[in-house]
Amino acid sequence: MDAFADVPVSLIAAAIVLAFGTWAWQTGATKALAMANSGQGRLNSLPGHHGWYAVLWVVGPALGLLLLHEVIAPAAIRSLLSHSLPAEVLALPKERLDLFFADAGKIAFGGTPSQRTPDVLAAAEAMRGIAANLNIAFGLGALVLAALGFFLSRSHLGRDFRARNAVETCIQASMMIASGIAILTTLGIVLSLLFETLKFFSNYSPIDFLFGTQWSPQVAIRADQIGQSGAFGAVPLFVGTALIMLIAMAIAIPVGLGSAIYLSEYASARARAVVKPVLELLAGIPTVVFGFFALLTVAPIIRAIGTSVGLDVSAQSALAAGLVMGIMIIPFISSLSDDVINAVPQALRDGSYAMGATKSETISRVVIPAALPGIVGSVLLAVSKALGETMIVTMAAGQNANLTLNPLDMVTTVTVQIVTLLTGDQEYDSPKTHAAFALGFVLFFVTLILNIIALRVVQKYRDKYE
Structure with a gap:
């Protein structure tokens, strides 16, 4: 379903956000350095920490929204497109309806469809428009979040502000999330293997599987072949x-x-x-x-x-x-x-x-x-x-x-x-x-x-x- 993602728009929005984040770091560090040189006392945190605090507020929410767009765009496009499809298309069996959406996506974003009926062509055109509107909406939303994050971070910067603590807390949270993702991924792999293995052993003896000496997984055609079910x-x-x-x-x-x-x-x-x-x-x-x-x-x-x-x-x-x-x-x-x-x-x-x-x-x-x-x-x-x-x-x-x-x-x-x-x-x-x-x-x-x-x-x- 990656064909639903308008890659150039996502890249442009991400590039703008990253450039905005670089400028936010420079302005945050410069503001903190100016306060340090004003002779009114020492800063609680280094200027670099103030700059990174601004980057977190500018880049984090904006990139999170762009990532959310990549995740939900296929389902959102299909849901929005369903409201404009004819009733006879929506009444198709699930397998044929899935094929219909797949062919429309291939026509809209590149690929070789299995059918080019008028309904499929109309759905492809509508799908292209929905995808473009979603890209524009999420791209503009990311830019708005980046701007709001910039002004919010500027309002927090000050001589007594503990920017280092905030940055280190964010880094620690990101490391915990990364560790959690690794653990959940391992758990998901184990559970997926376990559940499918249990399905196999519900129909075939684990003793025969682990100690059997004949491997012929194909289904036999004639009764005189090795095992009708393999x-x-x-x-x-x-x-x-x-x-x-x-x-x-x-x-x-x-x-x-x-x-x-x-x-x-x-x-x-x-x-x-x-x-x-x-x-x-x-x-x-x-x-x-x-x-x-x-x-x-x-x-x-x-x-x-x-x-x-x-x-x-x-x-x-x-x-x-x-x-x-x-x-x-x-x-x-x-x-x-x-x-x-x-x-x-x-x-x-x-x-x-x-x-x-x-x-x-x-x-x-x-x-x-x-x-x-x-x-x-x-x-x-x-x-x-x-x-x-x-x-x-x-x-x-x-x-x-x-x-x-x-x-x-x-x-x-x-x-x-x-x-x-x-x-x-x-x-x-x-x-x-x-x-x-x-x-x-x-x-x-x-x-x-x-x-x-x-x-x-x-x-x-x-x-x-x-």
Whole structure:
């Protein structure tokens, strides 16, 4: 419904408000500075605090009104337009009425409608006019609020006015709101997953889902196919996810941690200046590029080597996906581990050397244990990245739900199946769609367990070294 928003008008109004806020800061600070230089006593707050107090009154309410416009504009346009529609249009079923409004919006604001009837064209013209009037009204309202805020803030400015307290209270309130949004967002994600998962488990046994070995979510056409309502045994997905993740970690952890130790403890400043940026460049490569690399380069090499020694290697395999995913994850472990190793106090190293320990003994028995909380955090981030990766697995490992521990076979993962289940024209209220939410809930639960384990490890070693 973003097409209902007249972006240029919103941007112009926001730009004017921000410019007005800049001028309000300048005038507020100048007025406070003039009072300070008048020789009648000290100000209770710095001139800058008076300027920011004026900015809050000018910018806050005005931008809040513009944001409110972006939120309510689609519903308001539809409600106002409904009063001018013919009775036969309003009598349409809900699905057809929603399509009518969608087509009118595409005609009015850009898009490809599915129908261009006279009623739709008339509604599009009316919709364009309503949207323009709403933009003008809210834009003018924002400017009026900015002007009122400016004069109100000017009336409060004075020698004894506690501008700093007011500004800090506003900043504290904004931080509390931001924290609340983060908490509510997390809660919303968990509840949305939970409710849809419960819908799935109301029609399908959680035991069969968690321990079943046959994954065939499509609805069967004939009675002799696997399950008339699909088979949702997710064990092949869990095994495939774990197999690829373990292969990736077997590559990423030793290489990433080894490179971090080299960069922080052994490399010269010149070598570090070259090697560290090159490693971090890997983090900026899109995953689809890694997928192409796995499919076109790594997988053929693995198949050629396997065939030469008499092994049956699939064109797409867990080994190819895991190897390339491990390469992709190396920068996450290397960069973060390097930072936490460098943060270990030099006094610990000096004390170890004073006791006669060698450099390698100091690193293995002092530096690494002291940096272990941060290293665990970097490994956890890498594991989460491996569990959530989709593109590399889709291109290099395939989409067949095979229950196998052979890394040379095709496998699939939980995230790939979630994308597959929710891609294309799907019936929302069906076991096939709800199965995607069940898979997401399991993935969320596994990640939560990993976070709890990591927090326990961090707490144990932090208490030991503090």
